[in-house]
Amino acid sequence: MSTLTHEMGRRRGLVAAILGLVLTAAAALAAFASPGSAQAATTITSNSTGTNNGYFYSFWEQSSGATMTLGSGSNYSLTWNTASQNVVAGTGWNPGNQTNPVSYSGTWNCNGNCYLSLYGWFQNPLVEWYIVDNYGNYNPSSGATKLGSVSSDGSTYDLYKTTRVNAPSIEGDSSTFDQYWAVRQAKRTGGTITVSNIFNAWKNLGLKMGTANYEILATEGYQSSGSSNITVTSGDGGGTTTPPTTPPPTTTPPPSGGSGCTATFSNTSDWGSGFTSSVAVKNNGSSSINGWTVKLTFPGNQTVTSLWNGSYTQSGNTVTVKNASSNGTIAAGASTTFGFNANYSGSNGAPTVSCTVG
Incomplete structure (x- = not known):
């Protein structure tokens, strides 16, 4: 130094x-x-x-x-x-x-x-x-x-x-x-x-x-x-707010045949104008997968401001997340996670979630 x-x-x-x-x-x-x-x-x-x-x-x-x-x-x-x-x-x-x-x-x-x-x-x-x-x-x-x-x-x-x-x-x-x-x-x-x-x-x-x-x-x-x-x-540092009701986790249904991936969305923190969420991506197959894509379609005006352990694009109310190089390979039955911060106004409903391999 x-x-x-x-x-x-x-x-x-x-x-x-x-x-x-x-x-x-x-x-x-x-x-x-x-x-x-x-x-x-x-x-x-x-x-x-x-x-x-x-x-x-x-x-x-x-x-x-x-x-x-x-x-x-x-x-x-x-x-x-x-x-x-x-x-x-x-x-x-x-x-x-x-x-x-x-x-x-x-x-x-x-x-x-x-x-x-x-x-x-x-x-x-x-x-x-x-x-x-x-x-x-x-x-x-x-x-x-x-x-x-x-x-x-x-x-x-x-x-x-x-x-x-x-x-x-x-x-x-x-x-x-x-x-x-x-x-x-x-x-x-x-x-x-x-x-x-x-x-x-x-x-x-x-x-x-x-x-x-x-x-x-x-x-x-x-x-x-x-x-x-x-x-x-x-901003009102030190102030207390009553957070809105946190939506329950949403999960994509497992595909037929027990292969592919599922994604589970959880809202971990909500302060009324923004929130932090995590998404768990699980490999349901009997062999490793190399690469995955998760789509989240929100019911409102939620806008992602930052994301970690992946890369994302947003078009309207749909956010598409692809794996980072460090977590693209998932062993059979194993999971990985990514997280993000987002802003919103009005209500904060949970998104519909889908996961595909590749």
């Missing part, structure tokens, strides 16, 4: 430790406001965390050189220069949420090493995580080992994991914790982050999630200068 990567990792832990300890008088006053109530713009130039207009915010800089202004709703603006050394600021929710999508808009101008990302922490286990939508002249994943990638929201996010040992964190000055990274290939400033796509991809790689701490749409600068003006327009 490069010297710069090590320094950035050290700073990130220090940010979390200081943010957990410092609260300015401006933050304390803002915390008494009812959620969503209008307030005059608040200017912050010293390290603090708090609540403004019902939204959690955080501001940290290593030395003086940055100014954060909290506007109406969730809006914030930030200007910084190289004198600040490091600065991280943003608004969001405390606690965060693994399933609610987050939309944001605004402007982001970077001169040097900067990030624009959805950023947060988990506890039990302790994890620091980043979903990076834009960055300057330094890719924050440099020096990390790539674990995989996931397609989401019109681009591919590359997935990484790093580990910090005896570093400052939200739990103290000497902690060991993992960092999870998702770095968008097609940089952008504004859009919707389907958070569940990223977290499900991390989970599918075996990365553990804990209890959510804070989650912010953060601007970060390291020995650089720039400005941002960001508004978070949706």
Whole structure:
């Protein structure tokens, strides 16, 4: 890992430790406001965390050189220069949420090493995580080992994991914790982050999630200068929702003669505007099969946003999934699975499912 990567990792832990300890008088006053109530713009130039207009915010800089202004709703603006050394600021929710999508808009101008990302922490286990939508002249994943990638929201996010040992964190000055990274290939400033796509991809790689701490749409600068003006327009981290009734699993009937394949669809998680599902593909024959195709025809407007352990195309309400190279061969009587995330509005009925060999 490069010297710069090590320094950035050290700073990130220090940010979390200081943010957990410092609260300015401006933050304390803002915390008494009812959620969503209008307030005059608040200017912050010293390290603090708090609540403004019902939204959690955080501001940290290593030395003086940055100014954060909290506007109406969730809006914030930030200007910084190289004198600040490091600065991280943003608004969001405390606690965060693994399933609610987050939309944001605004402007982001970077001169040097900067990030624009959805950023947060988990506890039990302790994890620091980043979903990076834009960055300057330094890719924050440099020096990390790539674990995989996931397609989401019109681009591919590359997935990484790093580990910090005896570093400052939200739990103290000497902690060991993992960092999870998702770095968008097609940089952008504004859009919707389907958070569940990223977290499900991390989970599918075996990365553990804990209890959510804070989650912010953060601007970060390291020995650089720039400005941002960001508004978070949706998502309610930490909120509770009543999920709709999960449709029962649906299974293709076995073909006559006991040969071929069957597919069983299960809806594993539903948050009212999207869901995660898994499909088990079983070989019913007496010999191995090499390759399979599953078709799912939904009764509504369900749209697949990401899929793993296979490749897919969607035409209207029909999704066609073909095996990945790693799971195309299935021994007699054995099974394999693929999974996907999808969005919908209205009702979420189960699809009809068919499976063919080849």
